[in-house]
Structure formats: structure tokens, C-alpha cells
Amino acid sequence: MTEAREKYLLRQKTPVIGWCCSYVPIEILESAGLVPFRVLPSPPVEMGDAYLNPNFCPYVRAIMGEGLVKTHPFLSGLIIVNTCDGMRRLYDGWSYYRDLPFLHLMDLPRITTPAGVRRFREEIESLAERVFSHFGAASTRETMKACFEISNKTRILMQQIEHLTIRGCLDLPASERIDLFKAGGILPRAQYNPLLERVVQSCDGGRDPTGTPVLLTGAMLENTAIPSMIEEAGGRVVVHDLCVGGRQPEDLVSLSEDPLMALARHYLLRPPCARMQETEKRMEYILGLIRQGGARGVIYYVLKFCDTFLYEAPVLRRKLDHLGIPMLTIESEYRQGRGGGVQTRIQAFMEMLNNSGTP
Amino acid sequence: MNRQRTERLTRWIIRRPIMYDLMRGALRLYYAREENPAFRIWVSFLLRTHREAFARSRPVIWCSAFVPTELVHGLGGVPVHPEIVASLIAYFNISDWFLERADTRISTDLCSFYRIALGMAMADHLPRPDLLISASTLCDGSNKFFGYLSQLYGVPHFFLDVPYQNGAQGRRYLTDQFRDLIDSVVCLTGIPWIKERTDRVVRRSNQAREYLLQVNTLREACPAPFPGSEALSYGAGMIFCSLGTAQAVDFFRTLYGFIRQSVRRGVGHLSREKRRLLWLHHIRPYYPNNIFDVLGGKRAAVVFEEVSHVYWDPLAEDTLLESLGDKMMANPGNGPLEGRLNTALQLARRYQVDGVIHFSHWGCRQSSGGASAIADALKKDGIPCMILDGDGGDPSNYSPGQTQTRLEAFLEMLG
Numbered sequence: 001m002t003e004a005r006e007k008y009l010l011r012q013k014t015p016v017i018g019w020c021c022s023y024v025p026i027e028i029l030e031s032a033g034l035v036p037f038r039v040l041p042s043p044p045v046e047m048g049d050a051y052l053n054p055n056f057c058p059y060v061r062a063i064m065g066e067g068l069v070k071t072h073p074f075l076s077g078l079i080i081v082n083t084c085d086g087m088r089r090l091y092d093g094w095s096y097y098r099d100l101p102f103l104h105l106m107d108l109p110r111i112t113t114p115a116g117v118r119r120f121r122e123e124i125e126s127l128a129e130r131v132f133s134h135f136g137a138a139s140t141r142e143t144m145k146a147c148f149e150i151s152n153k154t155r156i157l158m159q160q161i162e163h164l165t166i167r168g169c170l171d172l173p174a175s176e177r178i179d180l181f182k183a184g185g186i187l188p189r190a191q192y193n194p195l196l197e198r199v200v201q202s203c204d205g206g207r208d209p210t211g212t213p214v215l216l217t218g219a220m221l222e223n224t225a226i227p228s229m230i231e232e233a234g235g236r237v238v239v240h241d242l243c244v245g246g247r248q249p250e251d252l253v254s255l256s257e258d259p260l261m262a263l264a265r266h267y268l269l270r271p272p273c274a275r276m277q278e279t280e281k282r283m284e285y286i287l288g289l290i291r292q293g294g295a296r297g298v299i300y301y302v303l304k305f306c307d308t309f310l311y312e313a314p315v316l317r318r319k320l321d322h323l324g325i326p327m328l329t330i331e332s333e334y335r336q337g338r339g340g341g342v343q344t345r346i347q348a349f350m351e352m353l354n355n356s357g358t359p
Numbered sequence: 360m361n362r363q364r365t366e367r368l369t370r371w372i373i374r375r376p377i378m379y380d381l382m383r384g385a386l387r388l389y390y391a392r393e394e395n396p397a398f399r400i401w402v403s404f405l406l407r408t409h410r411e412a413f414a415r416s417r418p419v420i421w422c423s424a425f426v427p428t429e430l431v432h433g434l435g436g437v438p439v440h441p442e443i444v445a446s447l448i449a450y451f452n453i454s455d456w457f458l459e460r461a462d463t464r465i466s467t468d469l470c471s472f473y474r475i476a477l478g479m480a481m482a483d484h485l486p487r488p489d490l491l492i493s494a495s496t497l498c499d500g501s502n503k504f505f506g507y508l509s510q511l512y513g514v515p516h517f518f519l520d521v522p523y524q525n526g527a528q529g530r531r532y533l534t535d536q537f538r539d540l541i542d543s544v545v546c547l548t549g550i551p552w553i554k555e556r557t558d559r560v561v562r563r564s565n566q567a568r569e570y571l572l573q574v575n576t577l578r579e580a581c582p583a584p585f586p587g588s589e590a591l592s593y594g595a596g597m598i599f600c601s602l603g604t605a606q607a608v609d610f611f612r613t614l615y616g617f618i619r620q621s622v623r624r625g626v627g628h629l630s631r632e633k634r635r636l637l638w639l640h641h642i643r644p645y646y647p648n649n650i651f652d653v654l655g656g657k658r659a660a661v662v663f664e665e666v667s668h669v670y671w672d673p674l675a676e677d678t679l680l681e682s683l684g685d686k687m688m689a690n691p692g693n694g695p696l697e698g699r700l701n702t703a704l705q706l707a708r709r710y711q712v713d714g715v716i717h718f719s720h721w722g723c724r725q726s727s728g729g730a731s732a733i734a735d736a737l738k739k740d741g742i743p744c745m746i747l748d749g750d751g752g753d754p755s756n757y758s759p760g761q762t763q764t765r766l767e768a769f770l771e772m773l774g
Contacts, residue, residue: 053719053727056470082523085499092696096732105695107523110495111504111536116520119532262409275499277518279506309725310466311503315510331466 005186006074009037015076015102015135019185020063020090022243023081023108025263027253028128030189031147031348037075038185040222040244041066051093052086052207057305058334059220060086061265067098077102077134081128084308085273102134110277112269121264128260144259150189152252157196158184160247164200166238166293168209168224172199174227174237181245211236213294217286218301219243219273219309224345225338226301226330233350239293241286242301247271274312282312283319290325297353298327299346303334326353362456368482375424379410383635397614401593404606405447411437412486418548419486419506422492423501425690426519426643427683429564429603429674431492431524433557435550439486440600441476441508448475449752451647457482458753460461470722471752472642474505480511486510490547492540494519497692498725524695525688531557533684541680545591558676560603565673567602570611572669577618578662579710582627583635584618588651588662591643595666634657634773637707639733640718641666641728646754650747653763657770663710665691692731696729700736708743715744720751745769 009016016037017029026036047059047065054061065147066072078100080091109116124212131144132138158181164170165177180199216227216237221244227237240246247331249270253342254262271285272278290298302309313329320327328349330342362655372378383406390399412419422428424443431438448454457478465477479485491514493505502518509516517540522529541552578585592616602606621627636654645649654661671686678766690699707715715737719727721728722728727748734744747765750756 051731053724055721056724056728078410085724085728086525089696089724092729094734095695096735105523106529109532111518113539115532116538119522119528122528242701269672274503276519277495277502277506279503279510297426305468305724307499307722308503310469311500311507313466315507354454 001185002183006072009074011034015137016072016074017131018072018075018078020079020087020138021081021083021108022081022247023083023267025127025267026105026125027144027147027151028124028131028139030151030254031139031144032132032135034135034137035186035188037072037244038182039066039072039075039078039160040182040185041071042222042336051097052089056089057084057086058332059222059303061089062334064093064097067094067100067211075100077104077131079104081105083273084106084306086306092149094212094264102131104130110193110275111280112272112276112278117261117264118274119269120268121258121261124260124263132236134219135292141259145255148253148255148259148262150193154184154189155191155194155248155252157193157200158245160200161196161252162239162246162248164203169203169204170199171204173231174222174240175231176243177237178224178227178240178242180220184245209236209238212350213238213335214299214350214353215241215286215290215293215295216299217241217289217299219303219306220334221301222334223336225336226299226332226342229338229343229346230299233347234354235346235350238295241271241275241289247273255279274308279312279315283316283349286316287319287323288329296325296356297349298325299323299330300327302329302331304331328354363578364384366456366482366484370482373484376412376414379406380464382406385503393615395589395614397610397617398524398589398593398608400610400613401597404597404601404604404610407606408437408439408600411487412439415486418489418550420544421488421491421505423505424500424599425496425501425687426494427602427686428600429560429679430537430683431602432560432603433552434544435548435556436489436544437486438600439558440480440490441485441601443596444479445475445594445748445752447471448616448640448647449754450478452646452754454646454754456533457484458755464481470498470500470720471750471756473500473623475752477504480508487647488514490544491516492519492544493517494521494687495628496521496687496690498723500722515543515547521684521687521693523693525685527549529688530681531603533688534680537680537683544571554676557679561674561676561682563608563677564603567607567611568669568673569670570608570615571598571667574611574615574618575667576671577622578667579584580622581635581711582625582632583625583660583662584631585614586620586628586651587636587638587664588643590667591641591661591664592645595641595664596749598666613703616742627660627685629655629658629660631658632660634714634770635660635662635710635712637662637703637710637715638664638711638718639703639715639730640720640723642720642751643718644749644751644757645755646752648754648757649763650766651761653766654770657767657769659773661716662712663706664754665699665702665706670702692725692748696732701727703733703737704740707737714769715742715771717744717746717750718751719746721749721753743769743773
């Protein structure tokens with residue numbers, strides 16, 4: 001699907017703007033008739049080492065590497081978000097080493113106070129001004145709202161898929177569910193929403209789900225072999241909280257207020273990733289997911305050298321220890337495939353969970 | 360004496376304010392022959408700060424390195440900088456005590472200063488905070504690590520989200536955060552934010568800044584009158600921890616006088632200086648290491664370092680919060696790399712260096728991620744740059760032989 005889409009993007013004329021973080025309000029691009037494209041690089045990552053540093057987030061190094069070899073020649077621009085030190089330096093790397101017509105770093109507040117929301121609105125406005133000016137594009141309040149209606153539809157469908165998964169109504173392995181959510185960053189909504197609808201309609205009304213329910217949480221999951229390994233070991237990824245799907249807010253983008261403020265509020269106030277400052281809010285969100293899904297264990301997936309998630313891990317572990325919920329931390333180097341060590345650890349963790357019978 | 364007993368004893372000693380009075384007296388004698396009187400002021404400052412923190416006569420406020428200390432003094436608190444304390448622990452070569460503990464909880468891929476600080480917190484070797492203040496600049500650790508400390512100690516964590524770039528909107532955003540922070544902390548501590556105190560803090564900070572500027576001008580002299588290794592230790596320590604205090608004014612005034620004497624006599628800290636180097640990063644390895652011996656042995660002087668660069672304007676008494684915000688946003692490490700890159704070029708030219716060493720501290724993504732681009736820019740300007748990978752606090756990440764080889768090769772290349 002990805003290959004076909006990329007071939008199409010190479011042929012068509014509309015500017016394609018890459019983005020790397022789910023905090024980018026892609027409706028800004030869609031409303032102006034531009035094509036957003038989520039950059040999900042493939043390993044290996046070593047190419048970026050000479051320009052960043054080997055002890056850097058491998059996802060960031062992979063994007064740097066892809067930039068150097070121009071894996072996506074159809075990209076007319078790239079939006080990077082100031083999510084972490086790695087992304088900040090990725091922007092610098094692309095600025096100095098990759099000649100791209102349009103490169104923008106969007107500052108993302110770390111706090112979700114009203115001041116933070118107002119600040120984010122300013123950043124979104126700045127992004128819109130730059131992108132529209134550079135590409136000679138334009139958007140109106142009406143076109144934005146029309147975009148919101150379509151993107152809200154996407155959100156509703158993704159939420160339905162998550163709820164159906166929790167209820168055990170969807171016969172869709174977790175790896176395919178995550179791939180499905182990833183596809184949303186690449187396919188146009190006109191294609192993606194019908195795809196989601198078909199998945200929702202495939203719901204068979206409910207059955208007793210098998211497998212020990214677990215929560216899979218973390219940042220960027222490139223290796224969908226991980227959820228497969230969990231399921232093969234007798235687990236069921238009942239809910240996931242990842243940068244590639246999950247963290248869907250219940251609220252939709254408002255159609256009744258200033259569109260930029262609506263976007264700022266929706267994106268900033270959504271369930272937070274570890275990068276955000278309000279650690280307690282994130283802990284409450286994760287515990288809420290555990291309760292919602294009835295998860296009996298947590299698999300915490302973190303990329304090597306990812307400071308934000310590595311600092312969060314002991315905070316979450318402490319919370320879960322108090323509740324008697326086991327947690328397994330897997331550190332990944334952003335590789336595909338089934339590393340023997342990881343598989344063994346997942347098997348051992350699931351065996352422990354399966355035998356514990358802890359409610 | 361075994362480790363446990365030693366730890367119990369040190370914990371007992373450091374928690375007793377009277378021990379600091381005794382130590383001050385003893386160290387005064389020990390360092391009586393110390394050539395640089397400013398060093399004695401640093402030692403006295405450290406002891407006094409820790410005495411106050413353990414005595415708990417004022418609120419103990421832990422802050423991250425780039426939170427302006429003037430804020431804490433304005434709030435009437437005693438600032439404790441866990442990262443700076445960690446560097447002292449490394450200096451005394453006992454960081455492994457605390458790293459062992461911390462590594463049972465957090466990844467060894469994280470900054471060793473935070474790991475040491477966590478280990479010290481776990482071993483109850485730090486004065487318990489009443490609250491924490493950290494800022495998003497310059498690194499992710501200062502957000503998330505302090506969030507973890509907040510959970511460990513059960514105390515509030517106040518956070519300043521520094522905008523990526525300067526500008527009127529960012530300034531307003533940061534100033535509003537300062538106001539909210541001050542209101543909340545005043546409510547918590549009961550100590551009012553009063554202009555008489557804050558004006559005094561501002562005057563002292565600006566006086567210290569002025570002396571530091573003059574020190575930096577003196578250090579342009581050839582041969583280099585003051586070693587970078589010392590500027591990176593207690594010089595940096597005073598910059599991070601003391602601005603806004605009378606001791607800071609005293610320190611930088613004394614340092615200025617000391618260096619001026621050397622410059623007047625035409626005396627360098629190295630005899631027969633052959634090469635001049637600029638050191639990039641705010642830190643160096645603090646545990647016993649051979650870096651500066653190797654450099655000194657080859658007559659290469661670290662004449663200046665990034666941490667000593669005065670990048671901020673004088674603070675304004677009447678618009679203090681805006682000033683503090685401007686100071687944070689003006690940090691060359693905040694925002695896009697060009698800030699730091701341009702500063703490196705400027706310093707390299709100003710101090711007429713033959714080469715630059717960029718120290719890439721393990722776990723410090725904000726600095727190591729930009730090292731290649733900075734090195735390339737310097738090379739384009741005809742200034743060779745070496746990226747020296749290492750670790751500021753964890754000696755197990757240090758390889759003396761390899762470091763010596765690399766430094767010698769670099770110096771040989773310089774000619």
C-alpha cells in the first residue's frame with residue numbers, strides 16, 4: 001500500500017509535505033490542498049550517525065539517513081516538531097545537510113495550560129503563514145472546517161476500532177491494527193476513511209476474546225513483530241498507546257470556534273505523550289487505559305537513547321508496582337525482525353502473566 | 360570501613376550544619392596557600408550554601424542548571440543544583456557509589472549527572488527539597504528528571520517552558536509563566552516576593568556579570584592567563600549557582616584581580632604556550648582524568664570555554680521577569696543550532712584559537728547532536744575541530760588511553 005502510494009506521489013504535482021510527529025495539525029496542509037505524508041523511515045539507521053551522533057535516538061537517525069539519500073524524492077517540504085533534543089537536532093541536521101525547499105520547525109508547548117494553548121495557536125498560525133506563503137496556497141475558515149469534518153470522521157472511526165478491540169469484537173491482530181493506524185499518515189482521507197469503515201463493519205458482534213490483555217505503550221513502534229510476539233505468547237494487545245495510533249482524544253476538533261484555536265486545543269490537550277511536562281496527567285491517562293482494557297500487564301516500548309521515555313519509565317513502574325501490575329521494558333534500536341532476546345523476554349513476561357491469574 | 364558504614368557516616372556528617380562551619384575553618388587552612396583566592400571563595404560559597412540547605416532556615420529549592428538562580432534568591436530560597444552537586448561528587452571520585460544505585464532504576468544511556476543525582480537522592484545524601492524548579496532549556500532531562508524527583512520526594516515541581524525562539528510572543532508566554540510560578544511558590548512558602556530583595560539580587564547579578572565580562576576580556580591575552588580546566592570547574596560552578604549573591608560579586612571581582620596580575624606580568628598558566636584551544640560544552644570530565652595533563656604536556660592551552668561566555672544582557676530591576684526570560688531565551692543552546700554555531704565561531708576568532716575541542720558528553724543529545732555541524736562550520740572557517748566523546752560524571756565511560764591518543768593526534772595535526 002505504501003509503495004503504491006509513494007509511486008503515485010512521485011507522479012502527481014501537488015506539493016507533498018512530510019511530517020514526523022503526531023502533534024502536527026495536518027488539517028492545515030489538507031485545507032490548503034497540500035498533501036501531508038508521514039515520514040516513517042525504514043532501518044538501517046547508521047547513515048545518520050556521521051551527522052548526528054551514534055548515541056542518538058535511532059528513529060531520528062533514520063530520518064536523517066533517509067534525508068541524506070533522498071528516500072522520498074517527492075517531498076517538497078518537511079515539518080519537524082520540537083518534541084525533544086533529538087528532533088531539535090534533526091531539524092538542524094536537515095537544515096545544514098539536506099537541501100529541501102521548505103523546512104519548518106514547529107515549537108510545541110510542554111504545558112497544557114490556557115497559556116500553552118494560546119502559544120500553540122500562535123505556532124500553528126506561524127506554520128500556516130509560512131506554508132501558505134511558500135507554496136502559494138491558501139485556506140479559508142470554510143475549507144478548514146470542511147477538513148475538520150473529514151478528519152473528525154477519521155478520529156471517530158479510529159476510536160470505534162479501539163473500542164471494538166477492547167470488547168473483543170474485531171478479529172484483527174495488533175500488528176495489523178497498528179499498521180492500519182500508521183497508514184493514516186500516508187493515505188489521503190478519501191481513501192483512508194472508507195478503509196477504516198470497512199474494518200469497523202467487519203466487527204462480528206462480539207465474542208470472548210482470548211489472550212491475556214496487555215497494554216502496549218511507548219513512542220515510535222517500527223517493528224510490528226513486537227505485537228505479534230506478544231500475541232503468539234498468549235497475550236492480547238487490548239489497547240495501545242503509541243506515537244503511531246492511540247492517544248485519541250474523546251473530543252473532536254471543534255467546528256464552532258476559531259479554527260486555529262480549535263486545532264491548538266485539540267492537539268495540545270489530547271492524551272499526552274511522555275514528552276509533555278505534566279507527568280501525573282500522563283500517568284492517570286495510562287492507568288485509565290489499563291482499567292478500560294482490563295490490562296493485566298504493561299509492555300513499555302522505548303527506543304534506545306529516547307530520554308523522554310527513559311526518564312518516564314521508572315515513574316510509571318513505581319505507579320504500577322503500587323498497583324501490583326507487572327511491567328516489561330523493551331529498549332529497541334529501531335530494527336525490524338524478531339530479535340531472539342526480545343522474543344524470549346516477551347515470552348517470559350507473558351508466561352508470568354498467564355500463570356499469575358492476577359485480576 | 361565498609362561502604363554502608365561510610366555512607367551512614369557521610370550522611371550523618373553532611374546533615375549537620377556545624378560540620379560545615381568546621382569544614383570551612385579546616386579548608387581555610389588547607390587552601391591558605393592556594394594561589395587563586397577566588398577558589399577559596401568558591402569553597403566557602405559551597406559550604407555555606409549546603410549548610411543553609413541542611414539547616415533548612417529557608418525553603419530549599421532544587422533547580423536545574425539553566426534556571427536563573429536570581430529567581431530562587433528573589434523567592435528567598437536556598438538553591439540546590441543537583442547537576443552541580445553531581446559534578447562535585449565526580450570530582451571527589453565517588454560517583455560510582457551513587458551510579459550503582461541509580462542504575463537500578465534508570466537507563467545508563469542517560470546523562471551521568473542526573474544518574475549521580477538520583478543515586479544521591481536514593482541514598483538520602485542531598486538536602487531534601489521543599490520544591491523543584493526546572494526549565495525546558497537546555498535539555499529534556501531537566502523536564503523529565505525533575506518530574507521523577509517530584510514523584511520521589513512528593514514535592515511540587517514548577518516548570519518553565521522556554522520558547523524555542525526569541526520574539527514578543529515567546530517573551531509574553533515565558534513572563535506569564537514566571538508570574539504564575541512566583542505566585543504559586545509564594546503561596547507555598549509564605550515568603551513574599553519583595554522588590555527590595557529582588558532589586559538587590561539584580562544589582563549583584565549585574566555586578567558579577569560586569570566582572571565576568573572583564574575577566575573574559577583579560578583572557579584574550581596571550582599567553583592564556585587562566586586555565587580552561589579551572590574555568591570549567593569552579594568558574595562554571597559560580598556561574599550556574601551564585602549569580603545574585605554577594606559571594607558571586609566577590610568571586611568574580613577577585614578572579615578579575617588575580618587574572619589581571621598575570622596579564623600585567625605577561626605570565627601564562629602554561630609555560631611556553633604553543634597552541635590555543637577553545638572548549639565547547641559547559642562541562643568537562645570531573646573525575647580524575649588525564650585530558651588537561653595531555654594538553655598541557657603538549658603546551659596546548661584551553662584559553663576559553665563556552666560556559667564562560669556572557670550571552671545575556673544586564674537584568675532590569677523594573678522588568679525583572681521579562682529580563683529573566685530574555686536571559687533564558689538568549690542562551691545560544693536554546694533554539695536552532697545557529698545560535699551555538701555562531702557563538703563558537705565568534706569565540707574562536709576572538710580568542711585566536713588554533714583549534715577547538717567539542718566535548719560530547721554521553722547522554723547529552725542537545726550538544727552532541729550539533730557537534731558535526733559546528734565542526735564543519737569551524738573547518739570551513741579554517742579552524743580545526745575535534746569531537747571528543749566522553750562522559751562528564753561516569754568514569755567507567757572514560758578511556759584514558761584512547762582519549763590520549765585522540766588528543767595527541769589532534770594536536771599533531773595542528774602542528
